[in-house]
Amino acid sequence: MPASSAEQPAARPERTELAVVGAGPAGLAAAVTAADGGLDVVLLDAADAPGGQYYRAPAPGLGATRPEALHHGWAEFAALVARLGRHRTAGRIRHLTGHHVWAVERSGADWTLHAVTGPDGRDGATTLDARRLLIATGSVERQLPFPGWTLPGVVGAAGAQAMLKSGLVLPGRRIVVAGSGPLLQAVAVSLARAGARVPALVEASGYGAYGRAPLVLAGNPGRLAEGARHGAALARHRIRPLTHRAVTAVHGTDRVEGVTVSRLDREWRPLPGTGRRIDCDVLAVGHGLVPQLDLAVGIGCATRCGADGSAALELDDGLRTTVPGVWAAGETGGIGGVRLALTEGELAARSVIADARGGPGTARAAALCRSRRRMRAFAELMGAVHRPGPGWTDWTAADTEVCRCEEVTTGAIRTAVAELGAGDSRTVKLLTRAGMGWCQGRTCGFAVRELAGCAADAGAPDRRPLACPVPLSVLARADRPEDA
Amino acid sequence: MRRPRIRTAGRTPAALAGAVPGPAFEITFDGRPVRALPGQSIAAALWAASVLTWRTTRVNGRPRGAFCGIGSCFDCLATVNGQPNRRACLLPARPGDVVTSQEGDGHAGLVR
CATH class of the missing domain: 1.10.10.1100 (BFD-like [2Fe-2S]-binding domain)
Structure with missing residues (x-):
């Protein structure tokens, strides 16, 4: 993967045709597709390398010679990064790394994006004007509280995965993985492959529930194959899947020494007397993901309640939000995974190109649209199966x-x-x-x-006028742009 | 071979990714030396040193460390080179960084 942390000029940039916020699978696919179509694109992302959370990779200084060992679908990502590199060199994409966009506002026919810069947003601030906006801000992990979940050694399942992918570290040696959703299987296998002992994978729902929708499954054979692959990998690493169970207590005073796992009824109520202790030094826990909608909700994009019980953006077949000039792709439209994000990124960019340049719909766009509907049906099924009881x-x-x-x-x-x-x-x-x-x-x-x-x-979006912490000095300047 | 299946007791994340890191350097945590690799976040360097706690909460003084790992939950706040409330999971470790456990909001010095 080419280095992608080159310094960008700090001066106020020119107005761009398309700003893409987020360089994960959806934003990356969108940016390169839009640039292929001749649009002038700015890609803003908080990290210093493209990939988002899914394709998080070790920093260059760690010298990973096999980064693909931490991921599925690495070749596809590498191809996207190569395209990004060519567009950067040609000046068709400006990739602004280390940019945390904290708000977007309408200014005339354009959108003004406000960002703070640096690894944790403390280094500086900048603004950018764009004719069109594509939101690909991804998701964060959903958590449900339980006794002991604030004890050191309890970490987010996606968090443990992110720290492993970027820093090549594990939080402990014996890790129970718990919560709900297919992400847990991937996390458990990753941790085991990296050397942790994973005595149990505790799933509050059950995988049998997917069988309620055979037609949706038949339309998504890739997801079935993925499930089978994970099942085999769990067996190979001797990870016991415990379904219809949850961690109901964490033991230890200063850090985790073990957890109690209890059986659940159909509504996820713990059954008394079924608790069993499993010794571990870490619990990695999570209940799926939640779309990050702060920027979209801030400019008035409408949301819907997904089958998983969380708010997601309301989008049409061209991935337009309800606000003209604003598109979205990937997890912001509902949690659906990496394949869907890549498909939607490309589809959204084609929709933007059609808006900017005119012209009829293409066969490629129609095919992407069909794939998207098929994968969205699976996403809704997944959301319903793992929605907390x-x-x-x-x-x-x-x-x-x-x-x-x-x-x-x-x-x-x-x-x-x-x-x-x-x-x-x-x-x-x-x-x-x-x-x-x-x-x-x-x-x-x-x-x-x-x-x-x-x-x-239920399913109403959170409202956060500032999408990340912003120094007061930056806010003061944003209010008086002549000082910026 | 694209996906080596290493099943020995010596499996580590670095071995899995075939890491050949640049030279390690030192940071300090509450005065004691901690080894870090180039590119690792402060949180990653602390995890590698088996440190899971680097903050106490404002109300109950309870220990906390990294939780979400992606800069969203703010549980991993630490005081770095005298600046409180830095997200350790986002901030790359740099040679000589002085990391100290953060108590409460990290601004106790202001009211003394």
Whole structure:
């Protein structure tokens, strides 16, 4: 993979025809396709190399000679990166690495993007004008609280995967993987291949539920093959899959020493007396992914509630959002995986090209559209199978922290609902500070909404005017552009 | 062979990826030396040294470290070279970095 952290000029850039936010699979496919079509593209991404979370790779200094050993589909990614490199050299794509876009606003017929720069957004700030906007901001992991989940040694499953892919490190030697969703299988296998002992993969749902939709499965043979491949790899590494179970307690005082795994009923309620201890030094946990919609929601893009219970962008067949001049691709339209993201990235770019240059729809676009519908059907099935059952709230104890930043417990949230009359998650937040901390509810948002138990809340998008932390000095300059 | 299946007890992430890293360097964590490899984040260097905790929370003083691994959860905040609230999972380690455990909001010095 070519190095992609070349310095970009810091001066205010010219207006571009298309700004793509996010250089993961969807954004990368979109950027190179749009540039192939002759558009002038700026690709903004927080990381210093393309790939997003899925194709996260070790930093060049780590000298990985086999980065493909950490990934599936590496050849396809390498081909996209090579195309990106050619477009960068030719000046058709400007790839702005280390750019965290914190807000987008309409300015006349254009979009103005505001970004802070540097590895954690502390180095500087910049703005950019674009005629069209394509949002490919991906997703973050969904978490459900349980007793002990704040103890050091409990890490996000996707987080453990990300740290392994980028830093070539493991958080411990004996790792239980738990939660729900197909990502857990990939994580468990990765950790085992990297040398960890993975005694169990604890899945709250069951894989049999996929059988309810044989037609959807038949239309997605690739996903069936992937499941079979994961099953074989789990067996090879002696990882025991435990379905319809969840971690209901974590043991240890300063760090994880073991977990208790309990059986669940169909609604994910733990069955008393079924708890069994498994010794481990790390628990990697996650309940699938949630689309990152801050920028899109900020400019008024409409959302829908997906089968997984989380908000996703409402998109048409050309991947237009409900706001003219704004497209989206990949996980922002609902969690669907890397193949769907690559397909949607290309399709969205073709839709942008048609908008910019005119011309009839192509056979390629029609084929992509059919693939997309097929994969979206699988994504909805996956979302429904792994959607947390209502009984998960029974895992939590009164003193279980739900909001990790503000240290707000289940008990405090239940009191706000039952005794103080909070009827929705916003009122819960105002009364308890749940979701008001550093992460702005990115980690606890889903759980707080479910504990608040308001039907109108379900699947509603979070609203965050700032998509990442922004220094006050940058905000002040953004308000008075003549100082920028 | 594209996907070597190494099943020995000596499996490591570096061996899996065929890593030939540049020269290791030193950072300090709460005064003691920690080895880091070029390109690793501060959180990755700490994990490699079996350190999982580098912050205590504001309300209950509970220990925390990296959780989401991608800069989204802010649990991995540390004080780096005197600056509090740096996300250790995003910040690359640099030779000589002085990392200290962050207590609460990391601004206790302001109110003394």
